[in-house]
Amino acid sequence: MITKYITAVSTAFSPFNARTGKTVRNFLALLPPNARSKMAIDVKMFGQAEAEKPASLSLKFKDGKEMPLDLEKMKLKDIQTEVDRHSRTLRRAEELAG
Amino acid sequence: MPPRPRLEPAQLPRRLYLCHQCRHASLATATTPAPPLEYDSPMLPPIPTHSSTRQSLSHKPPEFRKSQLHRQYQSLLRSSPLILLFQHNNVNATEWSGIRRELASALRKVDEDLAKAGDNAYVGESTKLQIVQTGIFASALKVVEFWKPKFGDISAAPAAGGEAAVPAGSAGAIAHGQAPAEAHGLSEEVWRAVALNKELTHGLEPLLSGPIALLTLPTVSPQHLKAAFSILAPTPKFPAPKRRLNPTYHEKPVQEGLQKLMLLGARVEGKVFDMEGARWVGGIEGGMTGLRSQLVGMLGGMGAQITSTLEAAGKSLYFTVEGRRDMLEEEEKKANAGSDEPAKVESVGSS
Numbered sequence: 001m002i003t004k005y006i007t008a009v010s011t012a013f014s015p016f017n018a019r020t021g022k023t024v025r026n027f028l029a030l031l032p033p034n035a036r037s038k039m040a041i042d043v044k045m046f047g048q049a050e051a052e053k054p055a056s057l058s059l060k061f062k063d064g065k066e067m068p069l070d071l072e073k074m075k076l077k078d079i080q081t082e083v084d085r086h087s088r089t090l091r092r093a094e095e096l097a098g
Numbered sequence: 099m100p101p102r103p104r105l106e107p108a109q110l111p112r113r114l115y116l117c118h119q120c121r122h123a124s125l126a127t128a129t130t131p132a133p134p135l136e137y138d139s140p141m142l143p144p145i146p147t148h149s150s151t152r153q154s155l156s157h158k159p160p161e162f163r164k165s166q167l168h169r170q171y172q173s174l175l176r177s178s179p180l181i182l183l184f185q186h187n188n189v190n191a192t193e194w195s196g197i198r199r200e201l202a203s204a205l206r207k208v209d210e211d212l213a214k215a216g217d218n219a220y221v222g223e224s225t226k227l228q229i230v231q232t233g234i235f236a237s238a239l240k241v242v243e244f245w246k247p248k249f250g251d252i253s254a255a256p257a258a259g260g261e262a263a264v265p266a267g268s269a270g271a272i273a274h275g276q277a278p279a280e281a282h283g284l285s286e287e288v289w290r291a292v293a294l295n296k297e298l299t300h301g302l303e304p305l306l307s308g309p310i311a312l313l314t315l316p317t318v319s320p321q322h323l324k325a326a327f328s329i330l331a332p333t334p335k336f337p338a339p340k341r342r343l344n345p346t347y348h349e350k351p352v353q354e355g356l357q358k359l360m361l362l363g364a365r366v367e368g369k370v371f372d373m374e375g376a377r378w379v380g381g382i383e384g385g386m387t388g389l390r391s392q393l394v395g396m397l398g399g400m401g402a403q404i405t406s407t408l409e410a411a412g413k414s415l416y417f418t419v420e421g422r423r424d425m426l427e428e429e430e431k432k433a434n435a436g437s438d439e440p441a442k443v444e445s446v447g448s449s
Contacts, residue, residue, distance in 0.1 A: 015362045016372060018304035025185055025308045028360075033188035036357050043360065048372035051304075 001030050001080045002087035005062045007039050013055035013071075014046035020055035020071045027057065027079060059083065063090060154285040164234050165284055171230065171238035172283045178314040179367045180323065182376060183302075184330070185360045186229065186311045193355025197330070198227055200347050204325040204339070212321065212385075224316045225326075229309070236306040237293060241283050243300045243368075244292040301370035305362045318366060320389075323380035331361040335377065 009031070013024040028043070035041065046053055057079070058068040065086065069079055158165050175181070189197075205222030213220070282288070292298060313330070315322055324336060329347070332338035341348045364376035371379065382389055 016304050021304055022307040025360075025362075029185065029187045029308050031187060033190055033358075035188075036354055041357075045360070045373060047374045048363075048370075 002084050002091065003031055003035065005087045005090045006031075006059055006083070007062055008041075008060035009039060009057075010042040010059075011055070011057045012044040012046070013057075014048070014051045014053060016048045016051040017055065021051075023071055023074075023076050023079070024055060024057055026076050030080075061086060061090065063093075154282065154287060156284040157286040157289045158284075160284070164231070167231055167234050168238050168241075168284060171235050172242055174312075174314060175239060175242040178316060180315040180318045180379075181365045182313040182323075182326070182330075183305055183362045183364065184311045184313065185362055186309050187358040187360070189355045189358050190351070193351045193358075196346075196349065196352035197355050197359070200344075200352055201225075201227060201326060201329050204329050205322055208321050208325045219317065219319075221315060221317055221319050221322050225314065225322065227311060227313045227330075229311045232306055232308065232310045235310065235312075236303075237289070238283075239300065239302065239306070240292045240298070241288055244295075244298045245283070245288050247282075302363065302365060310362075311359070317386075318379070319385060320380055320382040321385050323376075327377065327380050330356065330359060331373075333377070335381065 009028075011024050011028070013021050015021040015025065028041075031039075031041070055071050056068070057071055058066060060066050067082065067086065069082065074082075156165055160166075202222070205225055209220050209222040212218075313326060315326075327333070327336035328338055339347050346352070361373050361376070363373065364371040364379070366376075366379055384391070
């Protein structure tokens with residue numbers, strides 16, 4: 001997953017919700033080790049009682065685009081595809097700009 | 099120098115080569131010697147299909163690291179009543195060493211405070227913050243939760259072994275044509291009984307995905323847990339140490355590493371707690387002894403409460419009757435005083 005162009009990650013989830021919790025946690029694990037200094041990461045965790053509360057994940061990119069991701073429909077692979085698609089356009093723009 | 103004698107290969111001493119790991123593999127499993135690579139010796143022993151000891155064969159080869167990790171995790175789960183689960187997202191080696199150093203110093207402080215009060219358990223020294231292989235840990239957790247071995251008398255071995263083995267496994271062992279072998283945590287029959295049974299759940303399954311690190315304490319000690327929270331997952335209830343008091347805590351590697359650690363949940367004495375539950379355990383004042391004394395006080399207090407409730411009816415009746423009696427006495431006195439006064443007035447008036 002190309003993470004170079006992400007500037008902010010904001011999530012809210014419950015780790016006890018098997019589907020969305022695993023997706024969000026694995027997404028956070030994909031961020032590089034020096035991510036915290038380069039992007040603003042905001043994580044809110046719910047408890048076991050609120051496991052059914054809808055989880056949310058939204059990203060902001062370098063060009064200002066905000067991408068809210070629907071965790072009910074998307075799995076981790078889909079999220080990666082979405083992020084990569086936008087990042088590749090940004091990468092191309094950057095290369096062309098020199 | 100005398101010439102070197104010529105030796106035919108047949109004259110060379112035949113010793114089977116055991117690789118280093120096979121030689122030192124756990125004693126719980128039979129070693130299967132690898133056939134030597136140099137020559138095809140007719141003296142190879144047959145590779146056993148059943149165990150020559152009374153224990154069943156390991157599900158995966160014992161020399162694999164994952165088998166040894168499985169054993170380690172089983173032992174860890176059985177010996178630590180308090181385990182916190184964290185997710186670690188790409189934490190560096192320097193960050194880990196910084197975090198462990200801060201944690202160790204905070205726990206040591208708690209140990210010293212407790213030792214002054216007389217409790218010499220030194221729990222902090224056996225506390226570990228370690229990364230675990232999630233899949234193997236999940237499997238070990240299933241075995242520990244759902245397989246309860248009955249370690250019977252060794253002399254009555256075959257009978258006890260038959261009972262100790264899980265029913266599904268003993269059928270498989272009998273098929274080998276010998277007395278059923280004793281099952282152990284790594285054996286196939288145990289794996290079959292716990293892993294393939296989808297109805298057995300222990301509540302931690304959703305957490306066991308992705309990179310996991312464990313904080314294990316050898317006893318349930320709320321004071322140590324409080325110190326661990328203030329270092330690893332600080333909140334307003336468990337505040338992090340201040341910069342003046344603990345400058346090394348606020349160094350860059352430690353702070354960055356801590357940002358990448360997320361508290362997921364806890365397993366306390368076999369029960370699953372979420373973050374709030376774990377914080378509640380950490381917030382118990384006075385440790386386990388304090389909790390026990392609170393419980394004793396509450397139970398004793400309950401007895402006193404019952405007696406006072408039962409007495410209350412009688413007491414209120416007594417007070418009512420007493421009050422009435424006092425009132426009656428006062429009225430009598432007043433009546434006497436009233437009848438005396440007119441007599442006094444007359445006597446004064448007449449004299």
